[in-house]
Amino acid sequence: MTALDEVDVKDGVDQDTVDAVAALSGTYKYGWNTEIEMDYAPKGVNTDIVTLISSKNKEPQWLLDWRLEAFARWENMTEPTWAMVSYPEIDFQDIYYYARPKSMQEKPKSLDDVDPKLLETYKKLGIPLKEQAILAGVEGAEDMPAEGRKVAVDAVFDSVSVGTTFQKELAAAGVIFCSISEAIENHPELVKKYMGTVVPPSDNYYATLNSAVFSDGSFVYIPPGVRCPMELSTYFRINAENTGQFERTLIIADKGSYVSYLEGCTAPKRDVAQLHAAVVEIIIEEDAEVKYSTVQNWYPGDENGVGGIYNFVTKRADCRGDRAKIMWTQVETGSAVTWKYPSCILRGDDSQGEFYSIAIANNMQQADTGTKMVHLGKRTKSRIVSKGISAGKAQNTYRGLVSMHPKAKESRNYTQCDSLLIGDKCGAHTVPYIEVKNNSSRVEHEATTSKVDDDQLFYCRSRGMDEEEAVALVVNGFCKEVLQALPMEFAMEAQALVAISLEGSVG
């Protein structure tokens, strides 16, 4: 949290209040670590490591070749510098690229066989790996009707998937939900057909690195016409020190199908920054719909910017079929540095992309995030709602592209991005790119930057709220449009996150 003695306290806020707020300031509650014996591949990255990771996953030759080709390409690439973030140079040879709990050497046959320490870890995070009707640990979840609120979880711990729940019940519906390493083993034809078709191995520096060294991740296939009977979720936990997590997620929604997918992530507090470079690819066929929701809560580093996760991820959805639909919702509160642009390729006619985002940066956090809406098909529609909140000494940038190709006739985009600054030491930036190449499409972009409205604060305080609560409420109002787009599992958690992140930030 912001060191409040450094904040220029405005008139009307007495020191006692500031001290009380400082004492109340939340700490990162997922910052503990699990003491567990790990197997590591040697530090650094080279063709041997790439080959080792591939062999650990018992991959076919084509995939090893694919990885090696990506690695060769990566060696000739340079790290991108265009984002408004700065961090010390990353030594890519000083990272463990593969870390696996010893107990996972032989893949457990069922969740009952999983090391209790791992199960305990997820339980503590509120993600119990037992098949039960609701996600425990989510405030208010117990009040919801149990029926219909099932969530299947794939739990990824450092470099490996620990287990996936509800697989049988999903299989009955024809849905495949497993770790990507299992998918490579059991459904190689699907993996080969789709992997790398949305985010090619040549896409960008981090995606190329990921293509070479990805260790695990989740795989989803929803067959034609199937509405996935429950929400699917992946929970990523980085635990080991000095490791990078490179997971790869592949989601395929076949014709007329539907799935809602949730993603969560946390990491222990460490004073050395750790790299997380993931790739998420989503393929959406005709009339299918995917909702992808993320609450990103990686360790953000301490108030002096020591430690934290560098979250450099590439997420992209390809609406291949007509009337395909993707909705990205993200709540970004964690990570020391974020570099993330979940994108939509609107290829099918009448396809739709939506992007709802709240990015909250406090202390020394830096976030450069946004989306790309690439309109290729006719009558495609996209909507972007982005809310950036900066506090402390944080820098928060919205970066986005809206592109209307000549053939994307009668398409529509509406973009709204708002930034809120709390305190005078932070920054909020907006970098939109708008490219319109036909005249039957309409593109509208709006952005505002403002501080918390004094009148609204006054109103809240006159109703007996303290300033802290009032700011949380006003900011929640500011973010409501995004929070409403989150599935129920996250809505309450997200609201709590908004309040937590802003505690102690009132200048």
Place this chain on the structure above:
Amino acid sequence: MALAKLKSDATQARLARLTMPDGLTAARKDALGRVAAMGLSHKRDEYWKYTDPMSLTQADPVPAAVFESDESPLFAGVDSVKIVFVDGVYDADASDDLSCAGVEIDRLVDVAGKDIHWATELYGTLETRGQVPVARPLAALNTAFATDGVVIRATGKAAKPISLVYLHGDDTSDVMLHCVVRVDAGADITLLETGPAAARFNSVLEVDVAEGGAFHHVRTQGRDHERRAVTHCFARIASEGRFKSFTLTANGTMTRNECIIEILGDDVVAHVAGACVGDGDDFHHDDTIFITHDGLRGESRQVFKKVLRNGAVGVFQGKILVKAGAQKTDGYQISQSLLLDDDSQFLAKPELEIYADDVICSHGSTTGAIDEDALFYMQSRGVPRKAATDLLTLAFLAEALEEIDNPALADDLYDRLDSWLARRS
């Protein structure tokens, strides 16, 4: 080939064609050093993402036919001090006497001989400041090699507008002019610029506005279809200063207008606006604006409207930078384009970079076709489709024209736009 090598080769080729004029030697040599260090612009530069600068940087200009207009000169009815350049060469016969109450006017070539201190000090200074954070090598090239221009000092309220008329006479003319304006505390001046100037034109205008000074700028860029131009306006504004600039662009194969404004004092007002109309796939127009707020309660507005047809391309890159401490800033930016057919393009990058919490900054950008409902309504009231389209187009452009304080000047420009539309079926 590596970008640095490409730039260095292009820079060498360009410099080989140029000779540094006499006078202002220190500033020119500094500028040449900047050009060498930066290298000339390249389409792989992020700042030239949407506009290929090749025809502006290559060693020789692409020839451009002189356009014979039957229209009377713009602002003919405005009583002004007229200063005429033909292909960058001062035309004494066509120009008025340079004396005018409230202003001191001299030619750039006379600055050294007459030892005009303020102009010597200012020349290249604002251009240099404008090189950070984004390199503008074509402006530095101009500072090093500009052959002429005017230096104007407003000491009080100028009795008349100063009107710079840039005529184009030679198909292959390649011209660099550099003007420097100093607005003293409380002084007030209007600068008019009209005409294409050359086949290829590179201009720099440096404007230093002291406390409470006011600078008004109205410019049109000539109807020559094949002309190419890169213009730069660098302004620095002290407390309570006012700066207003408007540019009308009709035709031209390549136009890049850069405007870089630094608000250094408190309570400053700075508005930049532009309207452009383009027809055909050889029309490429780029407005690139960078406004820095570094004072309290500054108000800035960017209003840019583009009407594009038959494959014309419009570009807008606008940025508002609010520095830490520039509280109570009110920044506004709007860029809109009207695409009259399916082949035209609008490419925009409207940016905000904000380091102060008590500010209001908004930017909007819209693109689309003419409103069919409005057209239908007007047609149902008996207005022919073409007339209705023109009316709606003019109404669309009007918001930018409203930024001009002097209604007589605005009316003149409005008539030109009306005629431009009327000439097209």
